[in-house]
Amino acid sequence: MEKPYMHKRTHTQTHSAYPSYTSCRWVLDAPPQETIKVSVQTFVLNPSQSCSTNYLEMKDWPLEYGYLRSPGWPDIYPHNMDCIMVLKAPQNSSISFFFNNFDVESHSNCEFDYVETVQISPGPEPENQGRSGPSVPRNIPIRNGSTADSQLIGRFCGQALPSPIFPHFNQLYLRFKSDFSAARDGFDATWTSSPHGCGGILYGDHGSFSSPEYPGSYPNNTHCEWSIKAPRGRVVTFTFAQISIDDPGDCQNNFFKLYDGPDTSSPPVGPYCGVETNIAPFRASSNYVYIVFQGQYSTLPSGFRLTWSS
Numbered sequence: 001m002e003k004p005y006m007h008k009r010t011h012t013q014t015h016s017a018y019p020s021y022t023s024c025r026w027v028l029d030a031p032p033q034e035t036i037k038v039s040v041q042t043f044v045l046n047p048s049q050s051c052s053t054n055y056l057e058m059k060d061w062p063l064e065y066g067y068l069r070s071p072g073w074p075d076i077y078p079h080n081m082d083c084i085m086v087l088k089a090p091q092n093s094s095i096s097f098f099f100n101n102f103d104v105e106s107h108s109n110c111e112f113d114y115v116e117t118v119q120i121s122p123g124p125e126p127e128n129q130g131r132s133g134p135s136v137p138r139n140i141p142i143r144n145g146s147t148a149d150s151q152l153i154g155r156f157c158g159q160a161l162p163s164p165i166f167p168h169f170n171q172l173y174l175r176f177k178s179d180f181s182a183a184r185d186g187f188d189a190t191w192t193s194s195p196h197g198c199g200g201i202l203y204g205d206h207g208s209f210s211s212p213e214y215p216g217s218y219p220n221n222t223h224c225e226w227s228i229k230a231p232r233g234r235v236v237t238f239t240f241a242q243i244s245i246d247d248p249g250d251c252q253n254n255f256f257k258l259y260d261g262p263d264t265s266s267p268p269v270g271p272y273c274g275v276e277t278n279i280a281p282f283r284a285s286s287n288y289v290y291i292v293f294q295g296q297y298s299t300l301p302s303g304f305r306l307t308w309s310s
């Protein structure tokens, strides 16, 4: 369940009944310049319930949020792989990308296996008009660094968790390459997007997120709202990896607040501000948690990172 692949794959549904509270999400990703055709061969959903609780939905790009896992994760990834992944969020929104786990064959210059991320500034794409779906512009030198339109954010390998990525645009290109030997577990990551430059929907049975520009300080006058959505039937548990919010101490203008439910009408937990190193994990009462963060002004290094499981 919930295992998106980066390869082109055929998904088939068996005729045995799926369990209650099943929630599956597949990402079908074709190579650049190709499109995907989906044919429904069998469709049997319980007709006694409305389409609000039992449904099959297909969504074309752009997506507002999602997650990425290396092929086979959490098992080792294949050798001789070269995957290019394109995240394309709605126009005028900004992507936030968070690695949750990372283990790629180590090398001092990451020459064997690596993940590369490239930031793309939006521009006219006349050659793509009339096409649906993402495409890699031909002038993107993902292999060799940067042009006026693209900038290499980083090349990652080893076991250190890379910092979150904030491309400041609605597109992010990733390349995952492996050589002929020595594979590890790979990675999984959560991403979202928002017109505000931070915040957004975070979907998945586990994940992580952070304040903007983490591990650097967030900008002044930052306001972010995140909505955690775990699969139905799950209960979200939060772990505070690090929280440092510069504030005089009243948590009025600089704070972090949880809501035990889908929105701000749910019971609040917090607010938190200052440097907190020993906050106990928070166990929500459902699969939804809503988070509000406001950072009006900071002079001390300020930011936070959280993880959730379910």
Ligand SMILES: [Ca+2]
Binding pocket: 105, 112, 113, 178, 179, 180, 181, 182, 183
């Ligand atoms: Ca390798």
